[in-house]
Amino acid sequence: MRSRNSQKPGGRNGDPRKSAAFVRLADNLADTARGFYSRGWIFGTSGNFSSVVSRDPLRLAITASGLDKGRLTRDGIVIVDENGTALNSMPRASAEAALHVAIVRNRNASAVLHTHSVWSTLLSERHGDAGGFAIEGYEMLKGLNGISTHDHAEWVPIIENSQDCDALAKSIDAVLTELPNTHAFLLRRHGLYTWGKDLEEARRHIEILEFLMEVTGRTAAAAASAVAHSNVAFGD
Amino acid sequence: MRSRNSQKPGGRNGDPRKSAAFVRLADNLADTARGFYSRGWIFGTSGNFSSVVSRDPLRLAITASGLDKGRLTRDGIVIVDENGTALNSMPRASAEAALHVAIVRNRNASAVLHTHSVWSTLLSERHGDAGGFAIEGYEMLKGLNGISTHDHAEWVPIIENSQDCDALAKSIDAVLTELPNTHAFLLRRHGLYTWGKDLEEARRHIEILEFLMEVTGRTAAAAASAVAHSNVAFGD
Amino acid sequence: MRSRNSQKPGGRNGDPRKSAAFVRLADNLADTARGFYSRGWIFGTSGNFSSVVSRDPLRLAITASGLDKGRLTRDGIVIVDENGTALNSMPRASAEAALHVAIVRNRNASAVLHTHSVWSTLLSERHGDAGGFAIEGYEMLKGLNGISTHDHAEWVPIIENSQDCDALAKSIDAVLTELPNTHAFLLRRHGLYTWGKDLEEARRHIEILEFLMEVTGRTAAAAASAVAHSNVAFGD
Amino acid sequence: MRSRNSQKPGGRNGDPRKSAAFVRLADNLADTARGFYSRGWIFGTSGNFSSVVSRDPLRLAITASGLDKGRLTRDGIVIVDENGTALNSMPRASAEAALHVAIVRNRNASAVLHTHSVWSTLLSERHGDAGGFAIEGYEMLKGLNGISTHDHAEWVPIIENSQDCDALAKSIDAVLTELPNTHAFLLRRHGLYTWGKDLEEARRHIEILEFLMEVTGRTAAAAASAVAHSNVAFGD
Numbered sequence: 003m004r005s006r007n008s009q010k011p012g013g014r015n016g017d018p019r020k021s022a023a024f025v026r027l028a029d030n031l032a033d034t035a036r037g038f039y040s041r042g043w044i045f046g047t048s049g050n051f052s053s054v055v056s057r058d059p060l061r062l063a064i065t066a067s068g069l070d071k072g073r074l075t076r077d078g079i080v081i082v083d084e085n086g087t088a089l090n091s092m093p094r095a096s097a098e099a100a101l102h103v104a105i106v107r108n109r110n111a112s113a114v115l116h117t118h119s120v121w122s123t124l125l126s127e128r129h130g131d132a133g134g135f136a137i138e139g140y141e142m143l144k145g146l147n148g149i150s151t152h153d154h155a156e157w158v159p160i161i162e163n164s165q166d167c168d169a170l171a172k173s174i175d176a177v178l179t180e181l182p183n184t185h186a187f188l189l190r191r192h193g194l195y196t197w198g199k200d201l202e203e204a205r206r207h208i209e210i211l212e213f214l215m216e217v218t219g220r221t222a223a224a225a226a227s228a229v230a231h232s233n234v235a236f237g238d
Numbered sequence: 239m240r241s242r243n244s245q246k247p248g249g250r251n252g253d254p255r256k257s258a259a260f261v262r263l264a265d266n267l268a269d270t271a272r273g274f275y276s277r278g279w280i281f282g283t284s285g286n287f288s289s290v291v292s293r294d295p296l297r298l299a300i301t302a303s304g305l306d307k308g309r310l311t312r313d314g315i316v317i318v319d320e321n322g323t324a325l326n327s328m329p330r331a332s333a334e335a336a337l338h339v340a341i342v343r344n345r346n347a348s349a350v351l352h353t354h355s356v357w358s359t360l361l362s363e364r365h366g367d368a369g370g371f372a373i374e375g376y377e378m379l380k381g382l383n384g385i386s387t388h389d390h391a392e393w394v395p396i397i398e399n400s401q402d403c404d405a406l407a408k409s410i411d412a413v414l415t416e417l418p419n420t421h422a423f424l425l426r427r428h429g430l431y432t433w434g435k436d437l438e439e440a441r442r443h444i445e446i447l448e449f450l451m452e453v454t455g456r457t458a459a460a461a462a463s464a465v466a467h468s469n470v471a472f473g474d
Numbered sequence: 475m476r477s478r479n480s481q482k483p484g485g486r487n488g489d490p491r492k493s494a495a496f497v498r499l500a501d502n503l504a505d506t507a508r509g510f511y512s513r514g515w516i517f518g519t520s521g522n523f524s525s526v527v528s529r530d531p532l533r534l535a536i537t538a539s540g541l542d543k544g545r546l547t548r549d550g551i552v553i554v555d556e557n558g559t560a561l562n563s564m565p566r567a568s569a570e571a572a573l574h575v576a577i578v579r580n581r582n583a584s585a586v587l588h589t590h591s592v593w594s595t596l597l598s599e600r601h602g603d604a605g606g607f608a609i610e611g612y613e614m615l616k617g618l619n620g621i622s623t624h625d626h627a628e629w630v631p632i633i634e635n636s637q638d639c640d641a642l643a644k645s646i647d648a649v650l651t652e653l654p655n656t657h658a659f660l661l662r663r664h665g666l667y668t669w670g671k672d673l674e675e676a677r678r679h680i681e682i683l684e685f686l687m688e689v690t691g692r693t694a695a696a697a698a699s700a701v702a703h704s705n706v707a708f709g710d
Numbered sequence: 711m712r713s714r715n716s717q718k719p720g721g722r723n724g725d726p727r728k729s730a731a732f733v734r735l736a737d738n739l740a741d742t743a744r745g746f747y748s749r750g751w752i753f754g755t756s757g758n759f760s761s762v763v764s765r766d767p768l769r770l771a772i773t774a775s776g777l778d779k780g781r782l783t784r785d786g787i788v789i790v791d792e793n794g795t796a797l798n799s800m801p802r803a804s805a806e807a808a809l810h811v812a813i814v815r816n817r818n819a820s821a822v823l824h825t826h827s828v829w830s831t832l833l834s835e836r837h838g839d840a841g842g843f844a845i846e847g848y849e850m851l852k853g854l855n856g857i858s859t860h861d862h863a864e865w866v867p868i869i870e871n872s873q874d875c876d877a878l879a880k881s882i883d884a885v886l887t888e889l890p891n892t893h894a895f896l897l898r899r900h901g902l903y904t905w906g907k908d909l910e911e912a913r914r915h916i917e918i919l920e921f922l923m924e925v926t927g928r929t930a931a932a933a934a935s936a937v938a939h940s941n942v943a944f945g946d
Contacts, residue, residue, distance in 0.1 A: 037780070041750075042277075046381055046445025070442070072273070118378065120452045127375075127457070141871055141900035142826065145755055151873045152899060163377055165387045191388060192377035206778070209754025216828050221835070223459050223695075223931050278513075282617055282681030306678070308509070354614065356688045363611075363693070399613055401623045427624060428613035459695050459931075514749075518853055518917030542914070544745070590850065592924045599929070635849055637859045663860060664849035695931050 018055075018081055018089070027053050027063050027201075028076035034205055035065065038117055039072035043212050046070060048118040048193070050096035052082075053201050054106060060084040062102055066093040086167075097167060101195070104171040108178040111197035113204035118193035121215040126160050126188040128222075134159040134188075137214045145210040146185045147203060156214075157184060163192045186211050254291070254317055254325070263289050263299050263437075264312035270441055271301065274353055275308035279448050282306060284354040284429070286332035288318075289437050290342060296320040298338055302329040322403075333403060337431070340407040344414040347433035349440035354429035357451040362396050362424040364458075370395040370424075373450045381446040382421045383439060392450075393420060399428045422447050490527070490553055490561070499525050499535050499673075500548035506677055507537065510589055511544035515684050518542060520590040520665070522568035524554075525673050526578060532556040534574055538565040558639075569639060573667070576643040580650040583669035585676035590665035593687040598632050598660040600694075606631040606660075609686045617682040618657045619675060628686075629656060635664045658683050726763075726789055726797070735761050735771050735909075736784035742913055743773065746825055747780035751920050754778060756826040756901070758804035760790075761909050762814060768792040770810055774801040794875075805875060809903070812879040816886040819905035821912035826901035829923040834868050834896040836930075842867040842896075845922045853918040854893045855911060865892060866919075871900045894919050 018024060031051050038044050049071050052064035062082050065071070069078040080092040086099030096102075102114040129135040137143065138155040146156065159177050164170045170189075177187060185207060186196035196211055198204030254260060267287050274280050285307050288300035298318050301307070305314045316328040322335030332338075338350040365371040373379065374391040382392065395413050400406045406425075413423060421443060422432035432447055434440030490496055503523050510516050521543050524536035534554050537543070541550040552564040558571030568574075574586040601607040609615065610627040618628065631649050636642045642661075649659060657679060658668035668683055670676030726732060739759050746752050757779050760772035770790050773779070777786040788800040794807030810822040837843040845851065846863040854864065867885050872878045878897075885895060893915060894904035904919055906912030 045378070045449040046442045048378060048381065048446075048449075070438070070445075118449075120449065120456060123376065123378075123453050124457050139899050140831065141897065142753070142756060142831075152871050153873075163388050165389075189377070191375050202778070206754045209778075210756075213753040213756075213826075213828065217831050219456070220828060220927070221832050281614070281685040282678045284614060284617065284682075284685075306674070306681075354685075356685065356692060359612065359614075359689050360693050399624055401625075425613065427611050455692070517850070517921040518914045520850060520853065520918075520921075542910070542917075590921075592921065592928060595848065595850075595925050596929050635860055637861075661849065663847050691928070 018061075019079075019092070024055065024063065024081075025076060027055070028079035030201055031063060031065065031079050032074040032076050034115070034201065035071045035074040038115075038208065041212070043117040043119040043208070044071050045118065046072075050098050050102070050116050051114070052099070052102040052106075053113045054111075055081060060103065060106070061089075062086075062099070062106065064095050064099050064102060067096050068094075100167045100171045101174055104175045105178070105195065105197050108175050109197050111204070112199055113201040114195065114197045115204045115208050116193055116195045117208055117212065119212055119215065121219040122188055122194040122212070123191060124219055125158075125215055126190045126192065130160050130162075130190045132160075135218070137218060140214060140217070142210050142213055145206055147198065147207070157181065158211075159184060159187045160190055161187055163190045254297075255315075255328070260291065260299065260317075261312060263291070264315035266437055267299060267301065267315050268310040268312050270351070270437065271307045271310040274351075274444065277448070279353040279355040279444070280307050281354065282308075286334050286338070286352050287350070288335070288338040288342075289349045290347075291317060296339065296342070297325075298322075298335070298342065300331050300335050300338060303332050304330075336403045336407045337410055340411045341414070341431065341433050344411050345433050347440070348435055349437040350431065350433045351440045351444050352429055352431045353444055353448065355448055355451065357455040358424055358430040358448070359427060360455055361394075361451055362426045362428065366396050366398075366426045368396075371454070373454060376450060376453070378446050378449055381442055383434065383443070393417065394447075395420060395423045396426055397423055399426045490533075491551075491564070496527065496535065496553075497548060499527070500551035502673055503535060503537065503551050504546040504548050506587070506673065507543045507546040510587075510680065513684070515589040515591040515680070516543050517590065518544075522570050522574070522588050523586070524571070524574040524578075525585045526583075527553060532575065532578070533561075534558075534571070534578065536567050536571050536574060539568050540566075572639045572643045573646055576647045577650070577667065577669050580647050581669055583676070584671055585673040586667065586669045587676045587680050588665055588667045589680055589684065591684055591687065593691040594660055594666040594684070595663060596691055597687055598662045598664065602632050602634075602662045604632075607690070609690060612686060612689070614682050614685055617678055619670065619679070629653065630683075631656060631659045632662050633659055635662045726769075727787075727800070732763065732771065732789075733784060735763070736787035738909055739771060739773065739787050740782040740784050742823070742909065743779045743782040746823075746916065749920070751825040751827040751916070752779050753826065754780075758806050758810070758824050759822070760807070760810040760814075761821045762819075763789060768811065768814070769797075770794075770807070770814065772803050772807050772810060775804050776802075808875045808879045809882055812883045813886070813903065813905050816883050817905055819912070820907055821909040822903065822905045823912045823916050824901055824903045825916055825920065827920055827923065829927040830896055830902040830920070831899060832927055833866075833923055834898045834900065838868050838870075838898045840868075843926070845926060848922060848925070850918050850921055853914055855906065855915070864922075865889065867892060867895045868898050869895055871898045 035051055047068050050065045052062045055061040055063050063079050064082055066078050066080045080088045080095050082088050082095045082099045086103050088095040105114045134157055136155045136157050139152055141152040143149050143152055143154045143156055159181055161173050161177055188194055196207040198207055271287055283304050286301045288298045291297040291299050299315050300318055302314050302316045316324045316331050318324050318331045318335045322339050324331040341350045370393055372391045372393050375388055377388040379385050379388055379390045379392055395417055397409050397413055424430055432443040434443055507523055519540050522537045524534045527533040527535050535551050536554055538550050538552045552560045552567050554560050554567045554571045558575050560567040577583055577586045606629055608627045608629050611624055613624040615621050615624055615626050615628055633645050633649055660666055668679040670679055743759055755776050758773045760770045763769040763771050771787050772790055774786050774788045788796045788803050790796050790803045790807045794811050796803040813822045842865055844863045844865050847860055849860040851857050851860055851862050851864055869881050869885055896902055904915040906915055
């Protein structure tokens with residue numbers, strides 16, 4: 003017999019955002035957001051971050067819509083269902099929650115992170131018509147799950163942006179299915195998505211990919227002078 | 239009959255800077271300034287920030303003149319009247335207070351923020367002769383008030399700089415009236431102005447616009463090598 | 475008659491680094507150094523910072539030699555005499571103390587700050603053969619002492635670097651005498667020197683000049699693509 | 711006669727990671743890592759840092775494998791033997807521990823630091839085919855041990871990257887023996903290694919070298935426009 007006290011915080015009928023496990027996870031997501039903000043990989047309310055709470059039924063903890071990510075706290079994290087809709091009485095989730103659900107399902111991921119850096123935005127346009135670009139030969143690639151040598155070419159697909167999130171979720175699912183070995187993708191003129199088997203791995207993937215984006219972007223700019231003006235490279 | 243106790247702090251005859259509401263607002267403005275300083279969008283004493291205290295009569299809380307914005311506290315915020323003049327016995331307001339008043343009136347804004355970043359300064363000169371430039375197709379544009387798709391071209395007008403603040407206020411008013419849909423403008427070789435229906439929205443606009451300025455500025459530099467040296471883009 | 479207790483800390487015969495006035499000043503210098511480090515304008519042990527303690531005899535508080543500026547505390551500040559030599563029993567002062575003395579005398583300055591940023595180093599070489607360069611038309615120039623309009627051309631002289639600090643001090647004195655209106659100079663491939671009537675003004679000068687160095691350096695890089703590829707500036 | 715209390719923390723049979731000396735050293739290494747992360751010279755789990763604990767037998771304190779360097783604490787520091795293998799019961803050391811051992815032996819160094827910055831990665835590829843590049847004429851070079859003038863050309867050798875750490879250690883040893891005056895080297899598309907007679911000197915070397923890498927990288931990009939468009943360098 004269930005006692006009248008059975009509706010405990012975090013229990014079946016309680017507020018699932020009050021459980022100790024959720025609080026830990028929400029603190030971790032908020033800390034991740036503030037850290038990325040301080041690195042310059044998100045600005046203002048851009049970016050969204052999620053972590054799987056349960057798989058059956060599928061529930062994700064995810065950043066609420068429209069909050070300043072540089073000041074995010076656990077209160078800015080809500081729970082969405084398998085459709086990306088926030089549970090009863092919670093603030094609205096990020097409009098991109100459906101994309102997180104698509105990625106979690108396709109990759110069996112436990113965490114999905116979306117940053118919005120200058121370099122990833124720039125490269126998403128630069129290589130947009132080609133549908134992606136390869137990053138090759140860097141030691142840093144070893145930080146991607148399953149990669150054990152720098153002698154690897156990581157293809158980063160670029161997907162056209164859309165305001166129809168359901169259609170976009172289908173595009174993402176199709177690309178991920180077609181390219182099962184990719185660790186990330188860019189939305190054109192929009193930003194970077196990556197994921198991991200846990201939040202720690204997903205965070206490591208962001209760190210690695212943002213590094214590689216910056217190296218790739220700056221290499222292109224520097225290459226111009228290397229070819230045209232190799233004799234003045236040191237300015238003397 | 240008014241009692242002898244009627245001259246309360248914040249009351250008609252008290253120091254309006256002592257009221258709890260003003261203290262909250264001044265703390266928020268100072269926090270905003272220090273945050274922008276840490277992002278590199280203002281340097282030294284540059285930049286000024288305001289928020290509407292009352293509309294009738296029009297009173298703005300605004301940064302005082304000549305203070306180091308990276309160390310700003312609530313004590314660096316003063317109140318100006320509808321002419322941009324600091325109220326009795328307060329330190330002198332930023333010389334650009336009249337521009338804030340003009341923007342508040344033209345846009346019915348509740349907050350006006352002026353940053354002074356490297357990228358906005360650079361673009362204000364680069365596109366100065368053209369009188370402005372468009373930023374187009376970025377997801378980040380959706381963070382601007384009223385914009386619901388990335389498929390938007392935001393025109394950023396550039397206004398010639400002047401030391402005659404009254405004349406400059408008139409130029410700004412004319413440009414804003416001519417271009418009622420703009421969210422911001424640049425003063426040439428001077429910096430960025432944006433606004434919002436509250437301080438939070440204005441702050442979000444700065445975050446978005448500074449991101450877009452940096453992307454626009456870096457894209458131009460990278461484009462040079464993409465065209466001239468497309469075969470060495472990855473340096474191998 | 476002086477009592478036996480007259481040798482107070484900070485008194486004529488006490489440790490002048492123990493006086494409350496010196497502690498305030500040393501804290502301020504150390505705070506300035508850590509702030510510039512966090513902005514990326516000094517690296518490691520580079521940079522040195524001074525403030526006048528007395529004019530007759532001339533005594534400067536200045537950073538000691540070889541300390542990590544990102545971790546500087548008041549204990550890293552020593553006092554030098556009119557020759558730039560540390561007073562008895564204090565750690566060795568920065569080898570560039572003689573340059574600070576030369577500047578203080580020539581400009582009647584009360585504080586001298588020397589940063590070592592990437593952009594000032596780059597420009598010091600780029601315009602080294604020309605002996606300097608002008609920065610013109612920026613609103614930010616108004617932050618320099620005595621400048622009241624953006625319609626100003628600030629000449630930044632570049633002086634050849636040397637390990638003979640006495641000779642270098644003479645070169646600096648000659649340039650400052652020849653160019654009485656300058657607010658700063660660069661040592662070639664070495665860094666930026668500026669000063670002020672107090673530490674606050676000198677710090678403001680560094681903020682303004684480092685901003686203008688970055689704008690000037692980035693404008694040159696961006697200008698390349700503006701001319702050659704004006705049709706691809708927005709990448710679309 | 712040894713008492714039963716002889717197995718003190720830090721003693722022969724105790725946990726050497728509990729000794730006060732090790733705790734100080736581990737705190738210092740972790741602090742160094744977090745500082746470099748905040749400067750943007752390492753990302754995610756990249757980079758590794760060591761300091762000699764004893765010379766006979768050779769023992770190094772070194773970062774454990776796979777930890778987030780931006781959040782590193784003393785618990786992330788382990789001890790390795792002369793083969794780069796972690797002592798009994800400790801977490802696995804960085805896979806590059808063998809490289810640290812090789813450097814410590816060849817240079818009689820007491821600390822080895824490996825960063826992974828954007829600029830060093832970019833230059834390691836740009837000058838990779840040439841086997842290195844020279845950095846010449848900068849005042850900052852004086853911060854390298856034994857260099858007393860800016861009039862110095864520092865050769866930075868570039869070594870091909872490899873996943874065979876023993877082979878890589880031999881390559882490094884050979885290059886260091888052939889070039890006894892170098893203070894650092896780059897692994898191609900991988901990062902920067904430097905060292906010092908103590909951790910403080912090694913940290914200073916990183917600060918100086920990362921500065922010089924950024925200056926060298928940016929100078930090349932800026933040089934392109936200086937040659938091709940010298941008449942628009944100031945954009946007016």
